[in-house]
Amino acid sequence: MARAVRAVLVVVVLLSLGLLILLGLRIGESLSELRSEANDNLHWNLSQLEVDLVRLGEEMRVNAIQKDGSLKELRKRYDLFYSRAQNAVGGKGYSAPGLRELPQTFAALLGAYLARETPLIDGPDATLRENLPAMVDRLGTLRDSLRKVSIEMVDALAEVGDEKREALSGLIRQMTLATGATIFLLAALLAVVAWLNKVAAREQRLSDQVSRRLAATIDSALDAIIVSDDEGRIIQYSPSAERTFGYSRAEALGRDLATLIIPASLREAHAAGMARMRQTGKFKMVNNGRIQLSALHRSGREFPVELAISSAEGDQGRIMIAFLRDISDRLAAETELTSTRDKALAAGRAKTEFIAVMSHEMRTPLNGVIASLELASGMATDPELRRFIGLAQDSAQLLLRHANDVLDVTRLESGGLQLTTEDFDIEAHLSGLVETFRPICDEKRISLRYAMTGERPMLQGDPFRLGQIVRNFLSNAIKFTNIGGVTVEAEVSEQRGSSRVIEIRVTDTGPGIPYADQSRIFEDFVMLDPSFGRTGEGAGLGLSICRRLAVAMGGEIGVESTPGEGSCFWLRIPFALGRKSPTAPVTEDRAPMAAMDVLVVEDNATNRAVLGELLRRLGQQVTFAFDGEKGAAAAAAHRYDVILMDVSMPVMDGLTATRLIRKSGASKNSRIVAVTAHSMPEDLERIRASGMDDILTKPISSGNLIRVLSGTALLMAKPADGLLDDDRIAELRLALGADGLERLAVKFLGDGGDLIARLSREETLASEALSALCHEAAGLASVLGAAKLRSLCAKAEDLCRSGRAEEARHMLRHDLEPLWKETALTVKSLLQA
Structure with missing residues (x-):
């Protein structure tokens, strides 16, 4: 602060001194101008010119009267006037500023006069005498004109002089003020210097104190x-x-x-x-x-x-x-802490992976059990047998639900759950979903009502996950309601620009939930009645999954309940507006064919179930073998008309099994058809070289299956440009019916999601394991006609088998997940259609 004030004062004083110097220089210039002023010289010239005009006029009048006098004196006077006129016009004062156009007027008068009279003066005496009277008159006129102009010039010069003297007076006054101000500033500067000295002394004392404190701080740091x-x-x-x-x-x-x-x-x-x-x-x-x-x-x-x-x-x-x-101690503690954390994370990952693997491993046999029970239910005719099959189906579905819940929790915790984006009709979606629970309500003799009020827009989002939440709400409401009924209400509760917030409420007349437990029910593994005699089934994960799904979709869920009166579970989720393009079903006629004894060698349960169902509906006798070794043994013991042989299988692959069958056994000369997702030229060559007669390339359609069974030449499945092969969907709809196709699509989504999740962790898989997993995914994609997905997985398998596993991993990292999302979205649209 003190230094800044001192600097400002010094600058101001310097500016004042500079101003004084500038004013002094200007005053000197003004005085110099006044000293060299030519006004007096101009006045003198004008006066002398006036005198010369008077003398010249007198001489002209004298000579005009004396007709015989000498003209010498006249010419002398004219010459003096001429010379005086030239001096007046060319003098310094004549060009002084402020005279405006007066000098030009003055010069014009003189010039005109001299131009007229000079020839007469210089001419013969007789001519001169003759013109003297007129010259006297013209001289008088010139004298009057020049006197008038001269007076104006003198007045103008006087004004200029007054202005210059006034300007000089102003400079002198400014000089006086600047001198006074400078003296004042110098005095102020002296006062500031004195004050700054005191400030400096005080700052020095403070600096000494700070130095002592800093030294003490450093010493105690x-x-x-x-x-x-x-x-x-x-x-x-x-x-x-x-x-x-x-x-x-x-x-x-x-x-x-x-x-x-x-x-x-x-x-x-x-x-x-x-x-x-x-x-x-x-x-x-x-x-x-x-x-x-x-x-x-x-x-x-x-x-x-x-x-x-x-x-x-x-x-x-x-x-x-x-x-x-x-930091030796700190690093040691950090190392120990990091080690402990890594162990905990490893344990957590191991737990998560174990749960995911066990859930998936449970789902795989369960899918086979459910598919088998579906087939058995269709073939059973005995009512008692159908009742037991129904009980087994219910138990299998409950167990599958538990496995799915655990797998969903694992995905949500690991961030592996991917939401899809598709257009759907919220009214049709919710009404269809509610209708699936009506038989259960009818069986329990409770009512089920559904109503949607207000706007019914087409939305864009993940209807599958929305339905998962609503299904859980409905399932719980129906489970705990024995008297009364369940009501499902939906409405657009809020509009956010181009988005809509959908609010769904599921209200029941069940026992209700105590207020203290209403927040706990959305936590993992929470069951309000964990006793052995509880009426509800489950592991306490359903509402926890619903909460996580709602948050993942940008929404929220909650419950309002009064014990003894019932509960209301509500859900609010924002969706963007969208439009839906319905897909029309495709139908096709199919001709019957002769029955044959067919051996299906296939390690994938889904592929076995679908292929077996297609063959049975074609009237064929079907026997299954789960790997190449069992297939070769079955073919050696019994003669089959046709053997459908998968190429990539555990224990023994299809190529090796074919070579064994061709060497000896009952089916040595039977037709062997390769069932594979591989269609590269080198694969076809290896398949032919092994002794196979034909190739059935996945996805398998009824038409291609008929042509292969009838002995037609080598066939390739028609390539599909879209995500799903329309011909394949039409074949499956004809072969399995609408319900069977729906079950197959749901199974495809479940198994496919598991496979994609496992492939997303491909960095941890060895080349052989990755190849097997790609083969399984390609086979699954072929079942439903997911051509692009099958092609990608088959290509990755080929790369792994040719020793280029890193290329396969790179391709899977960049292309697999987005392709799966598109394929799953298309399959869900197929389910809705």
Whole structure:
């Protein structure tokens, strides 16, 4: 503050002195102009010109009266007038500023007169005498005109002189004021200097206090503080530094920092950095935050330190201030903590992976059980048998639900759950979903009502996950309601730009939920009645999954309940507006064919179930073998008309099994048809070389299956440009019916999601395991006619089998997940249609 005030005053004083000098120079210039003013000279010339005009006029009048007198004196007077006129016109005062056009008028009058009279004066005497009367008149006229112009010129010059004198007076007044102001400022500057001296003395005392406090702070600091010059010599060394490095202050001062505390391995880099700093002024570690390095103790022990270096300007140039802290104990604690954390994370991952694997492994046989029970239910005719099959189906579905719940929780916790985006009709979606629960309500003799009020827009989002939440609400409501009924209400509760917030309420007349438990029911594994006699079934994961799904979709869920009166579970989720393009079903006629004994060698349960169903509906006798070894043994023991042989299988692949069958056995000469997702030229060559007669390329259609069974030449499945092969969907709809196609599509989504999740962790899989997984995914895609997905997985399998597993991993990382999302979206649209 004091320095700023002093600087301002100095600048103001200097400006005042500069102003005084400038005013002095201007006053000098004005005085010089006044001294050299030509106004008097002009006045004198005009006066003399007037005198000469009078004398010339008198001489002309005299000569006009005396007719015989001499004209010599007249010509002399005219010459003097002529000379005076030239001096007046060309004089300095004649061109003085402020005269405006007067000099030109004056010169014009004189010029015109001299031009007229000079020839007469210089002419013969007789001519001159003859014109003298007229010349006298013209001279009088000129005299009057010149007198008038002269008076105007004198007046103008007087005005100019007055202005100049007034300007000089103003400069003198300004000079006086500036001088006074400068004197005042000088006095003020003296006062400020005195005040600044007092301020400086006070600041010096404060500086001394701060220095003593800083010294006390440095001495008591826990971190070591070392100050060095730009040569690396130590000029300050704190007591903490003595304790940290083992050197006393007396030993450290003046020593080279590099040889004292820097390990030998870092000294070269330190020297290079110091040299660069001195040469270029650029820092690398200075003013760059905290840095972790190794330091050297006096005993020769190296230990880790955390340091921060800053620079400042000292009395002898730049200095470096280093704050160092021994972090040996902290690093040891961090290492232990990191190890503990890694163990905990590993345990958590192991738990998550174990749950996911076990859930998937449970789902795989369960899918087979459910598919088998579906087929058995259609073939059973005995009512008692159908009742037991129904009980088995209910138990299998319940177990599958538990497995799905655990798998959903695992996906949500790991962030592996992917939401799809598709257009759907909210009214049709919810009404259809509610109708699926009506038979259960009818069986329990409770009512089920559904109503949607207000706007019924087409929305865009994930209807499958929305339906999962509503199904859970409905399932719980129906489960705990024995009297009364369940009501489902839906409405657009809010509009957010182009989005709509859908609110869905599921209200029941069940026992209700105590207020203290209403927040707990959305937690994992929470069951309000965990006793053996509870009426509800489940693992306590349903509402927890619903909460996670709602949050993932940007919404919220909750419950309002009164014990003894019932509960209302509500859901609010925002959806973007969308449009839906319905897909029309495709139908096709099919001709019957002759029955044959067919052996299906296939390791994938889904493929076996679908292929077996297609063959049975074609009137064929079907026998299954689960791998190549069992298939070769079955073919050797019994003669089959046709053997449908998968190529890639565990235990023994299809090519090896074909070679064994061709060597000997009952089916040595039977037709063997390869069932494969591989269609590369090299694959076809290997298949032919193994002894197979034909190739049935996945996806398998009824038409292609008929042509292969009838002995037609080598066939390839028609390539499909879309995500789903329309011909394949039409074949499956004809072969399995609408319900069967729906079950197959749902199974495809479930199994496919598991396979894609496993493939997304492909970095942890060996090349052979990755190849097997790709083969399984390609086979699954072929079942439903997912051509692009099958092609991608088959290509990845080919790359793995040819020793290019890294290329396969790269392709799967970039292309698999988005392709699966598109395919799953298309399959869900197929389900809705």
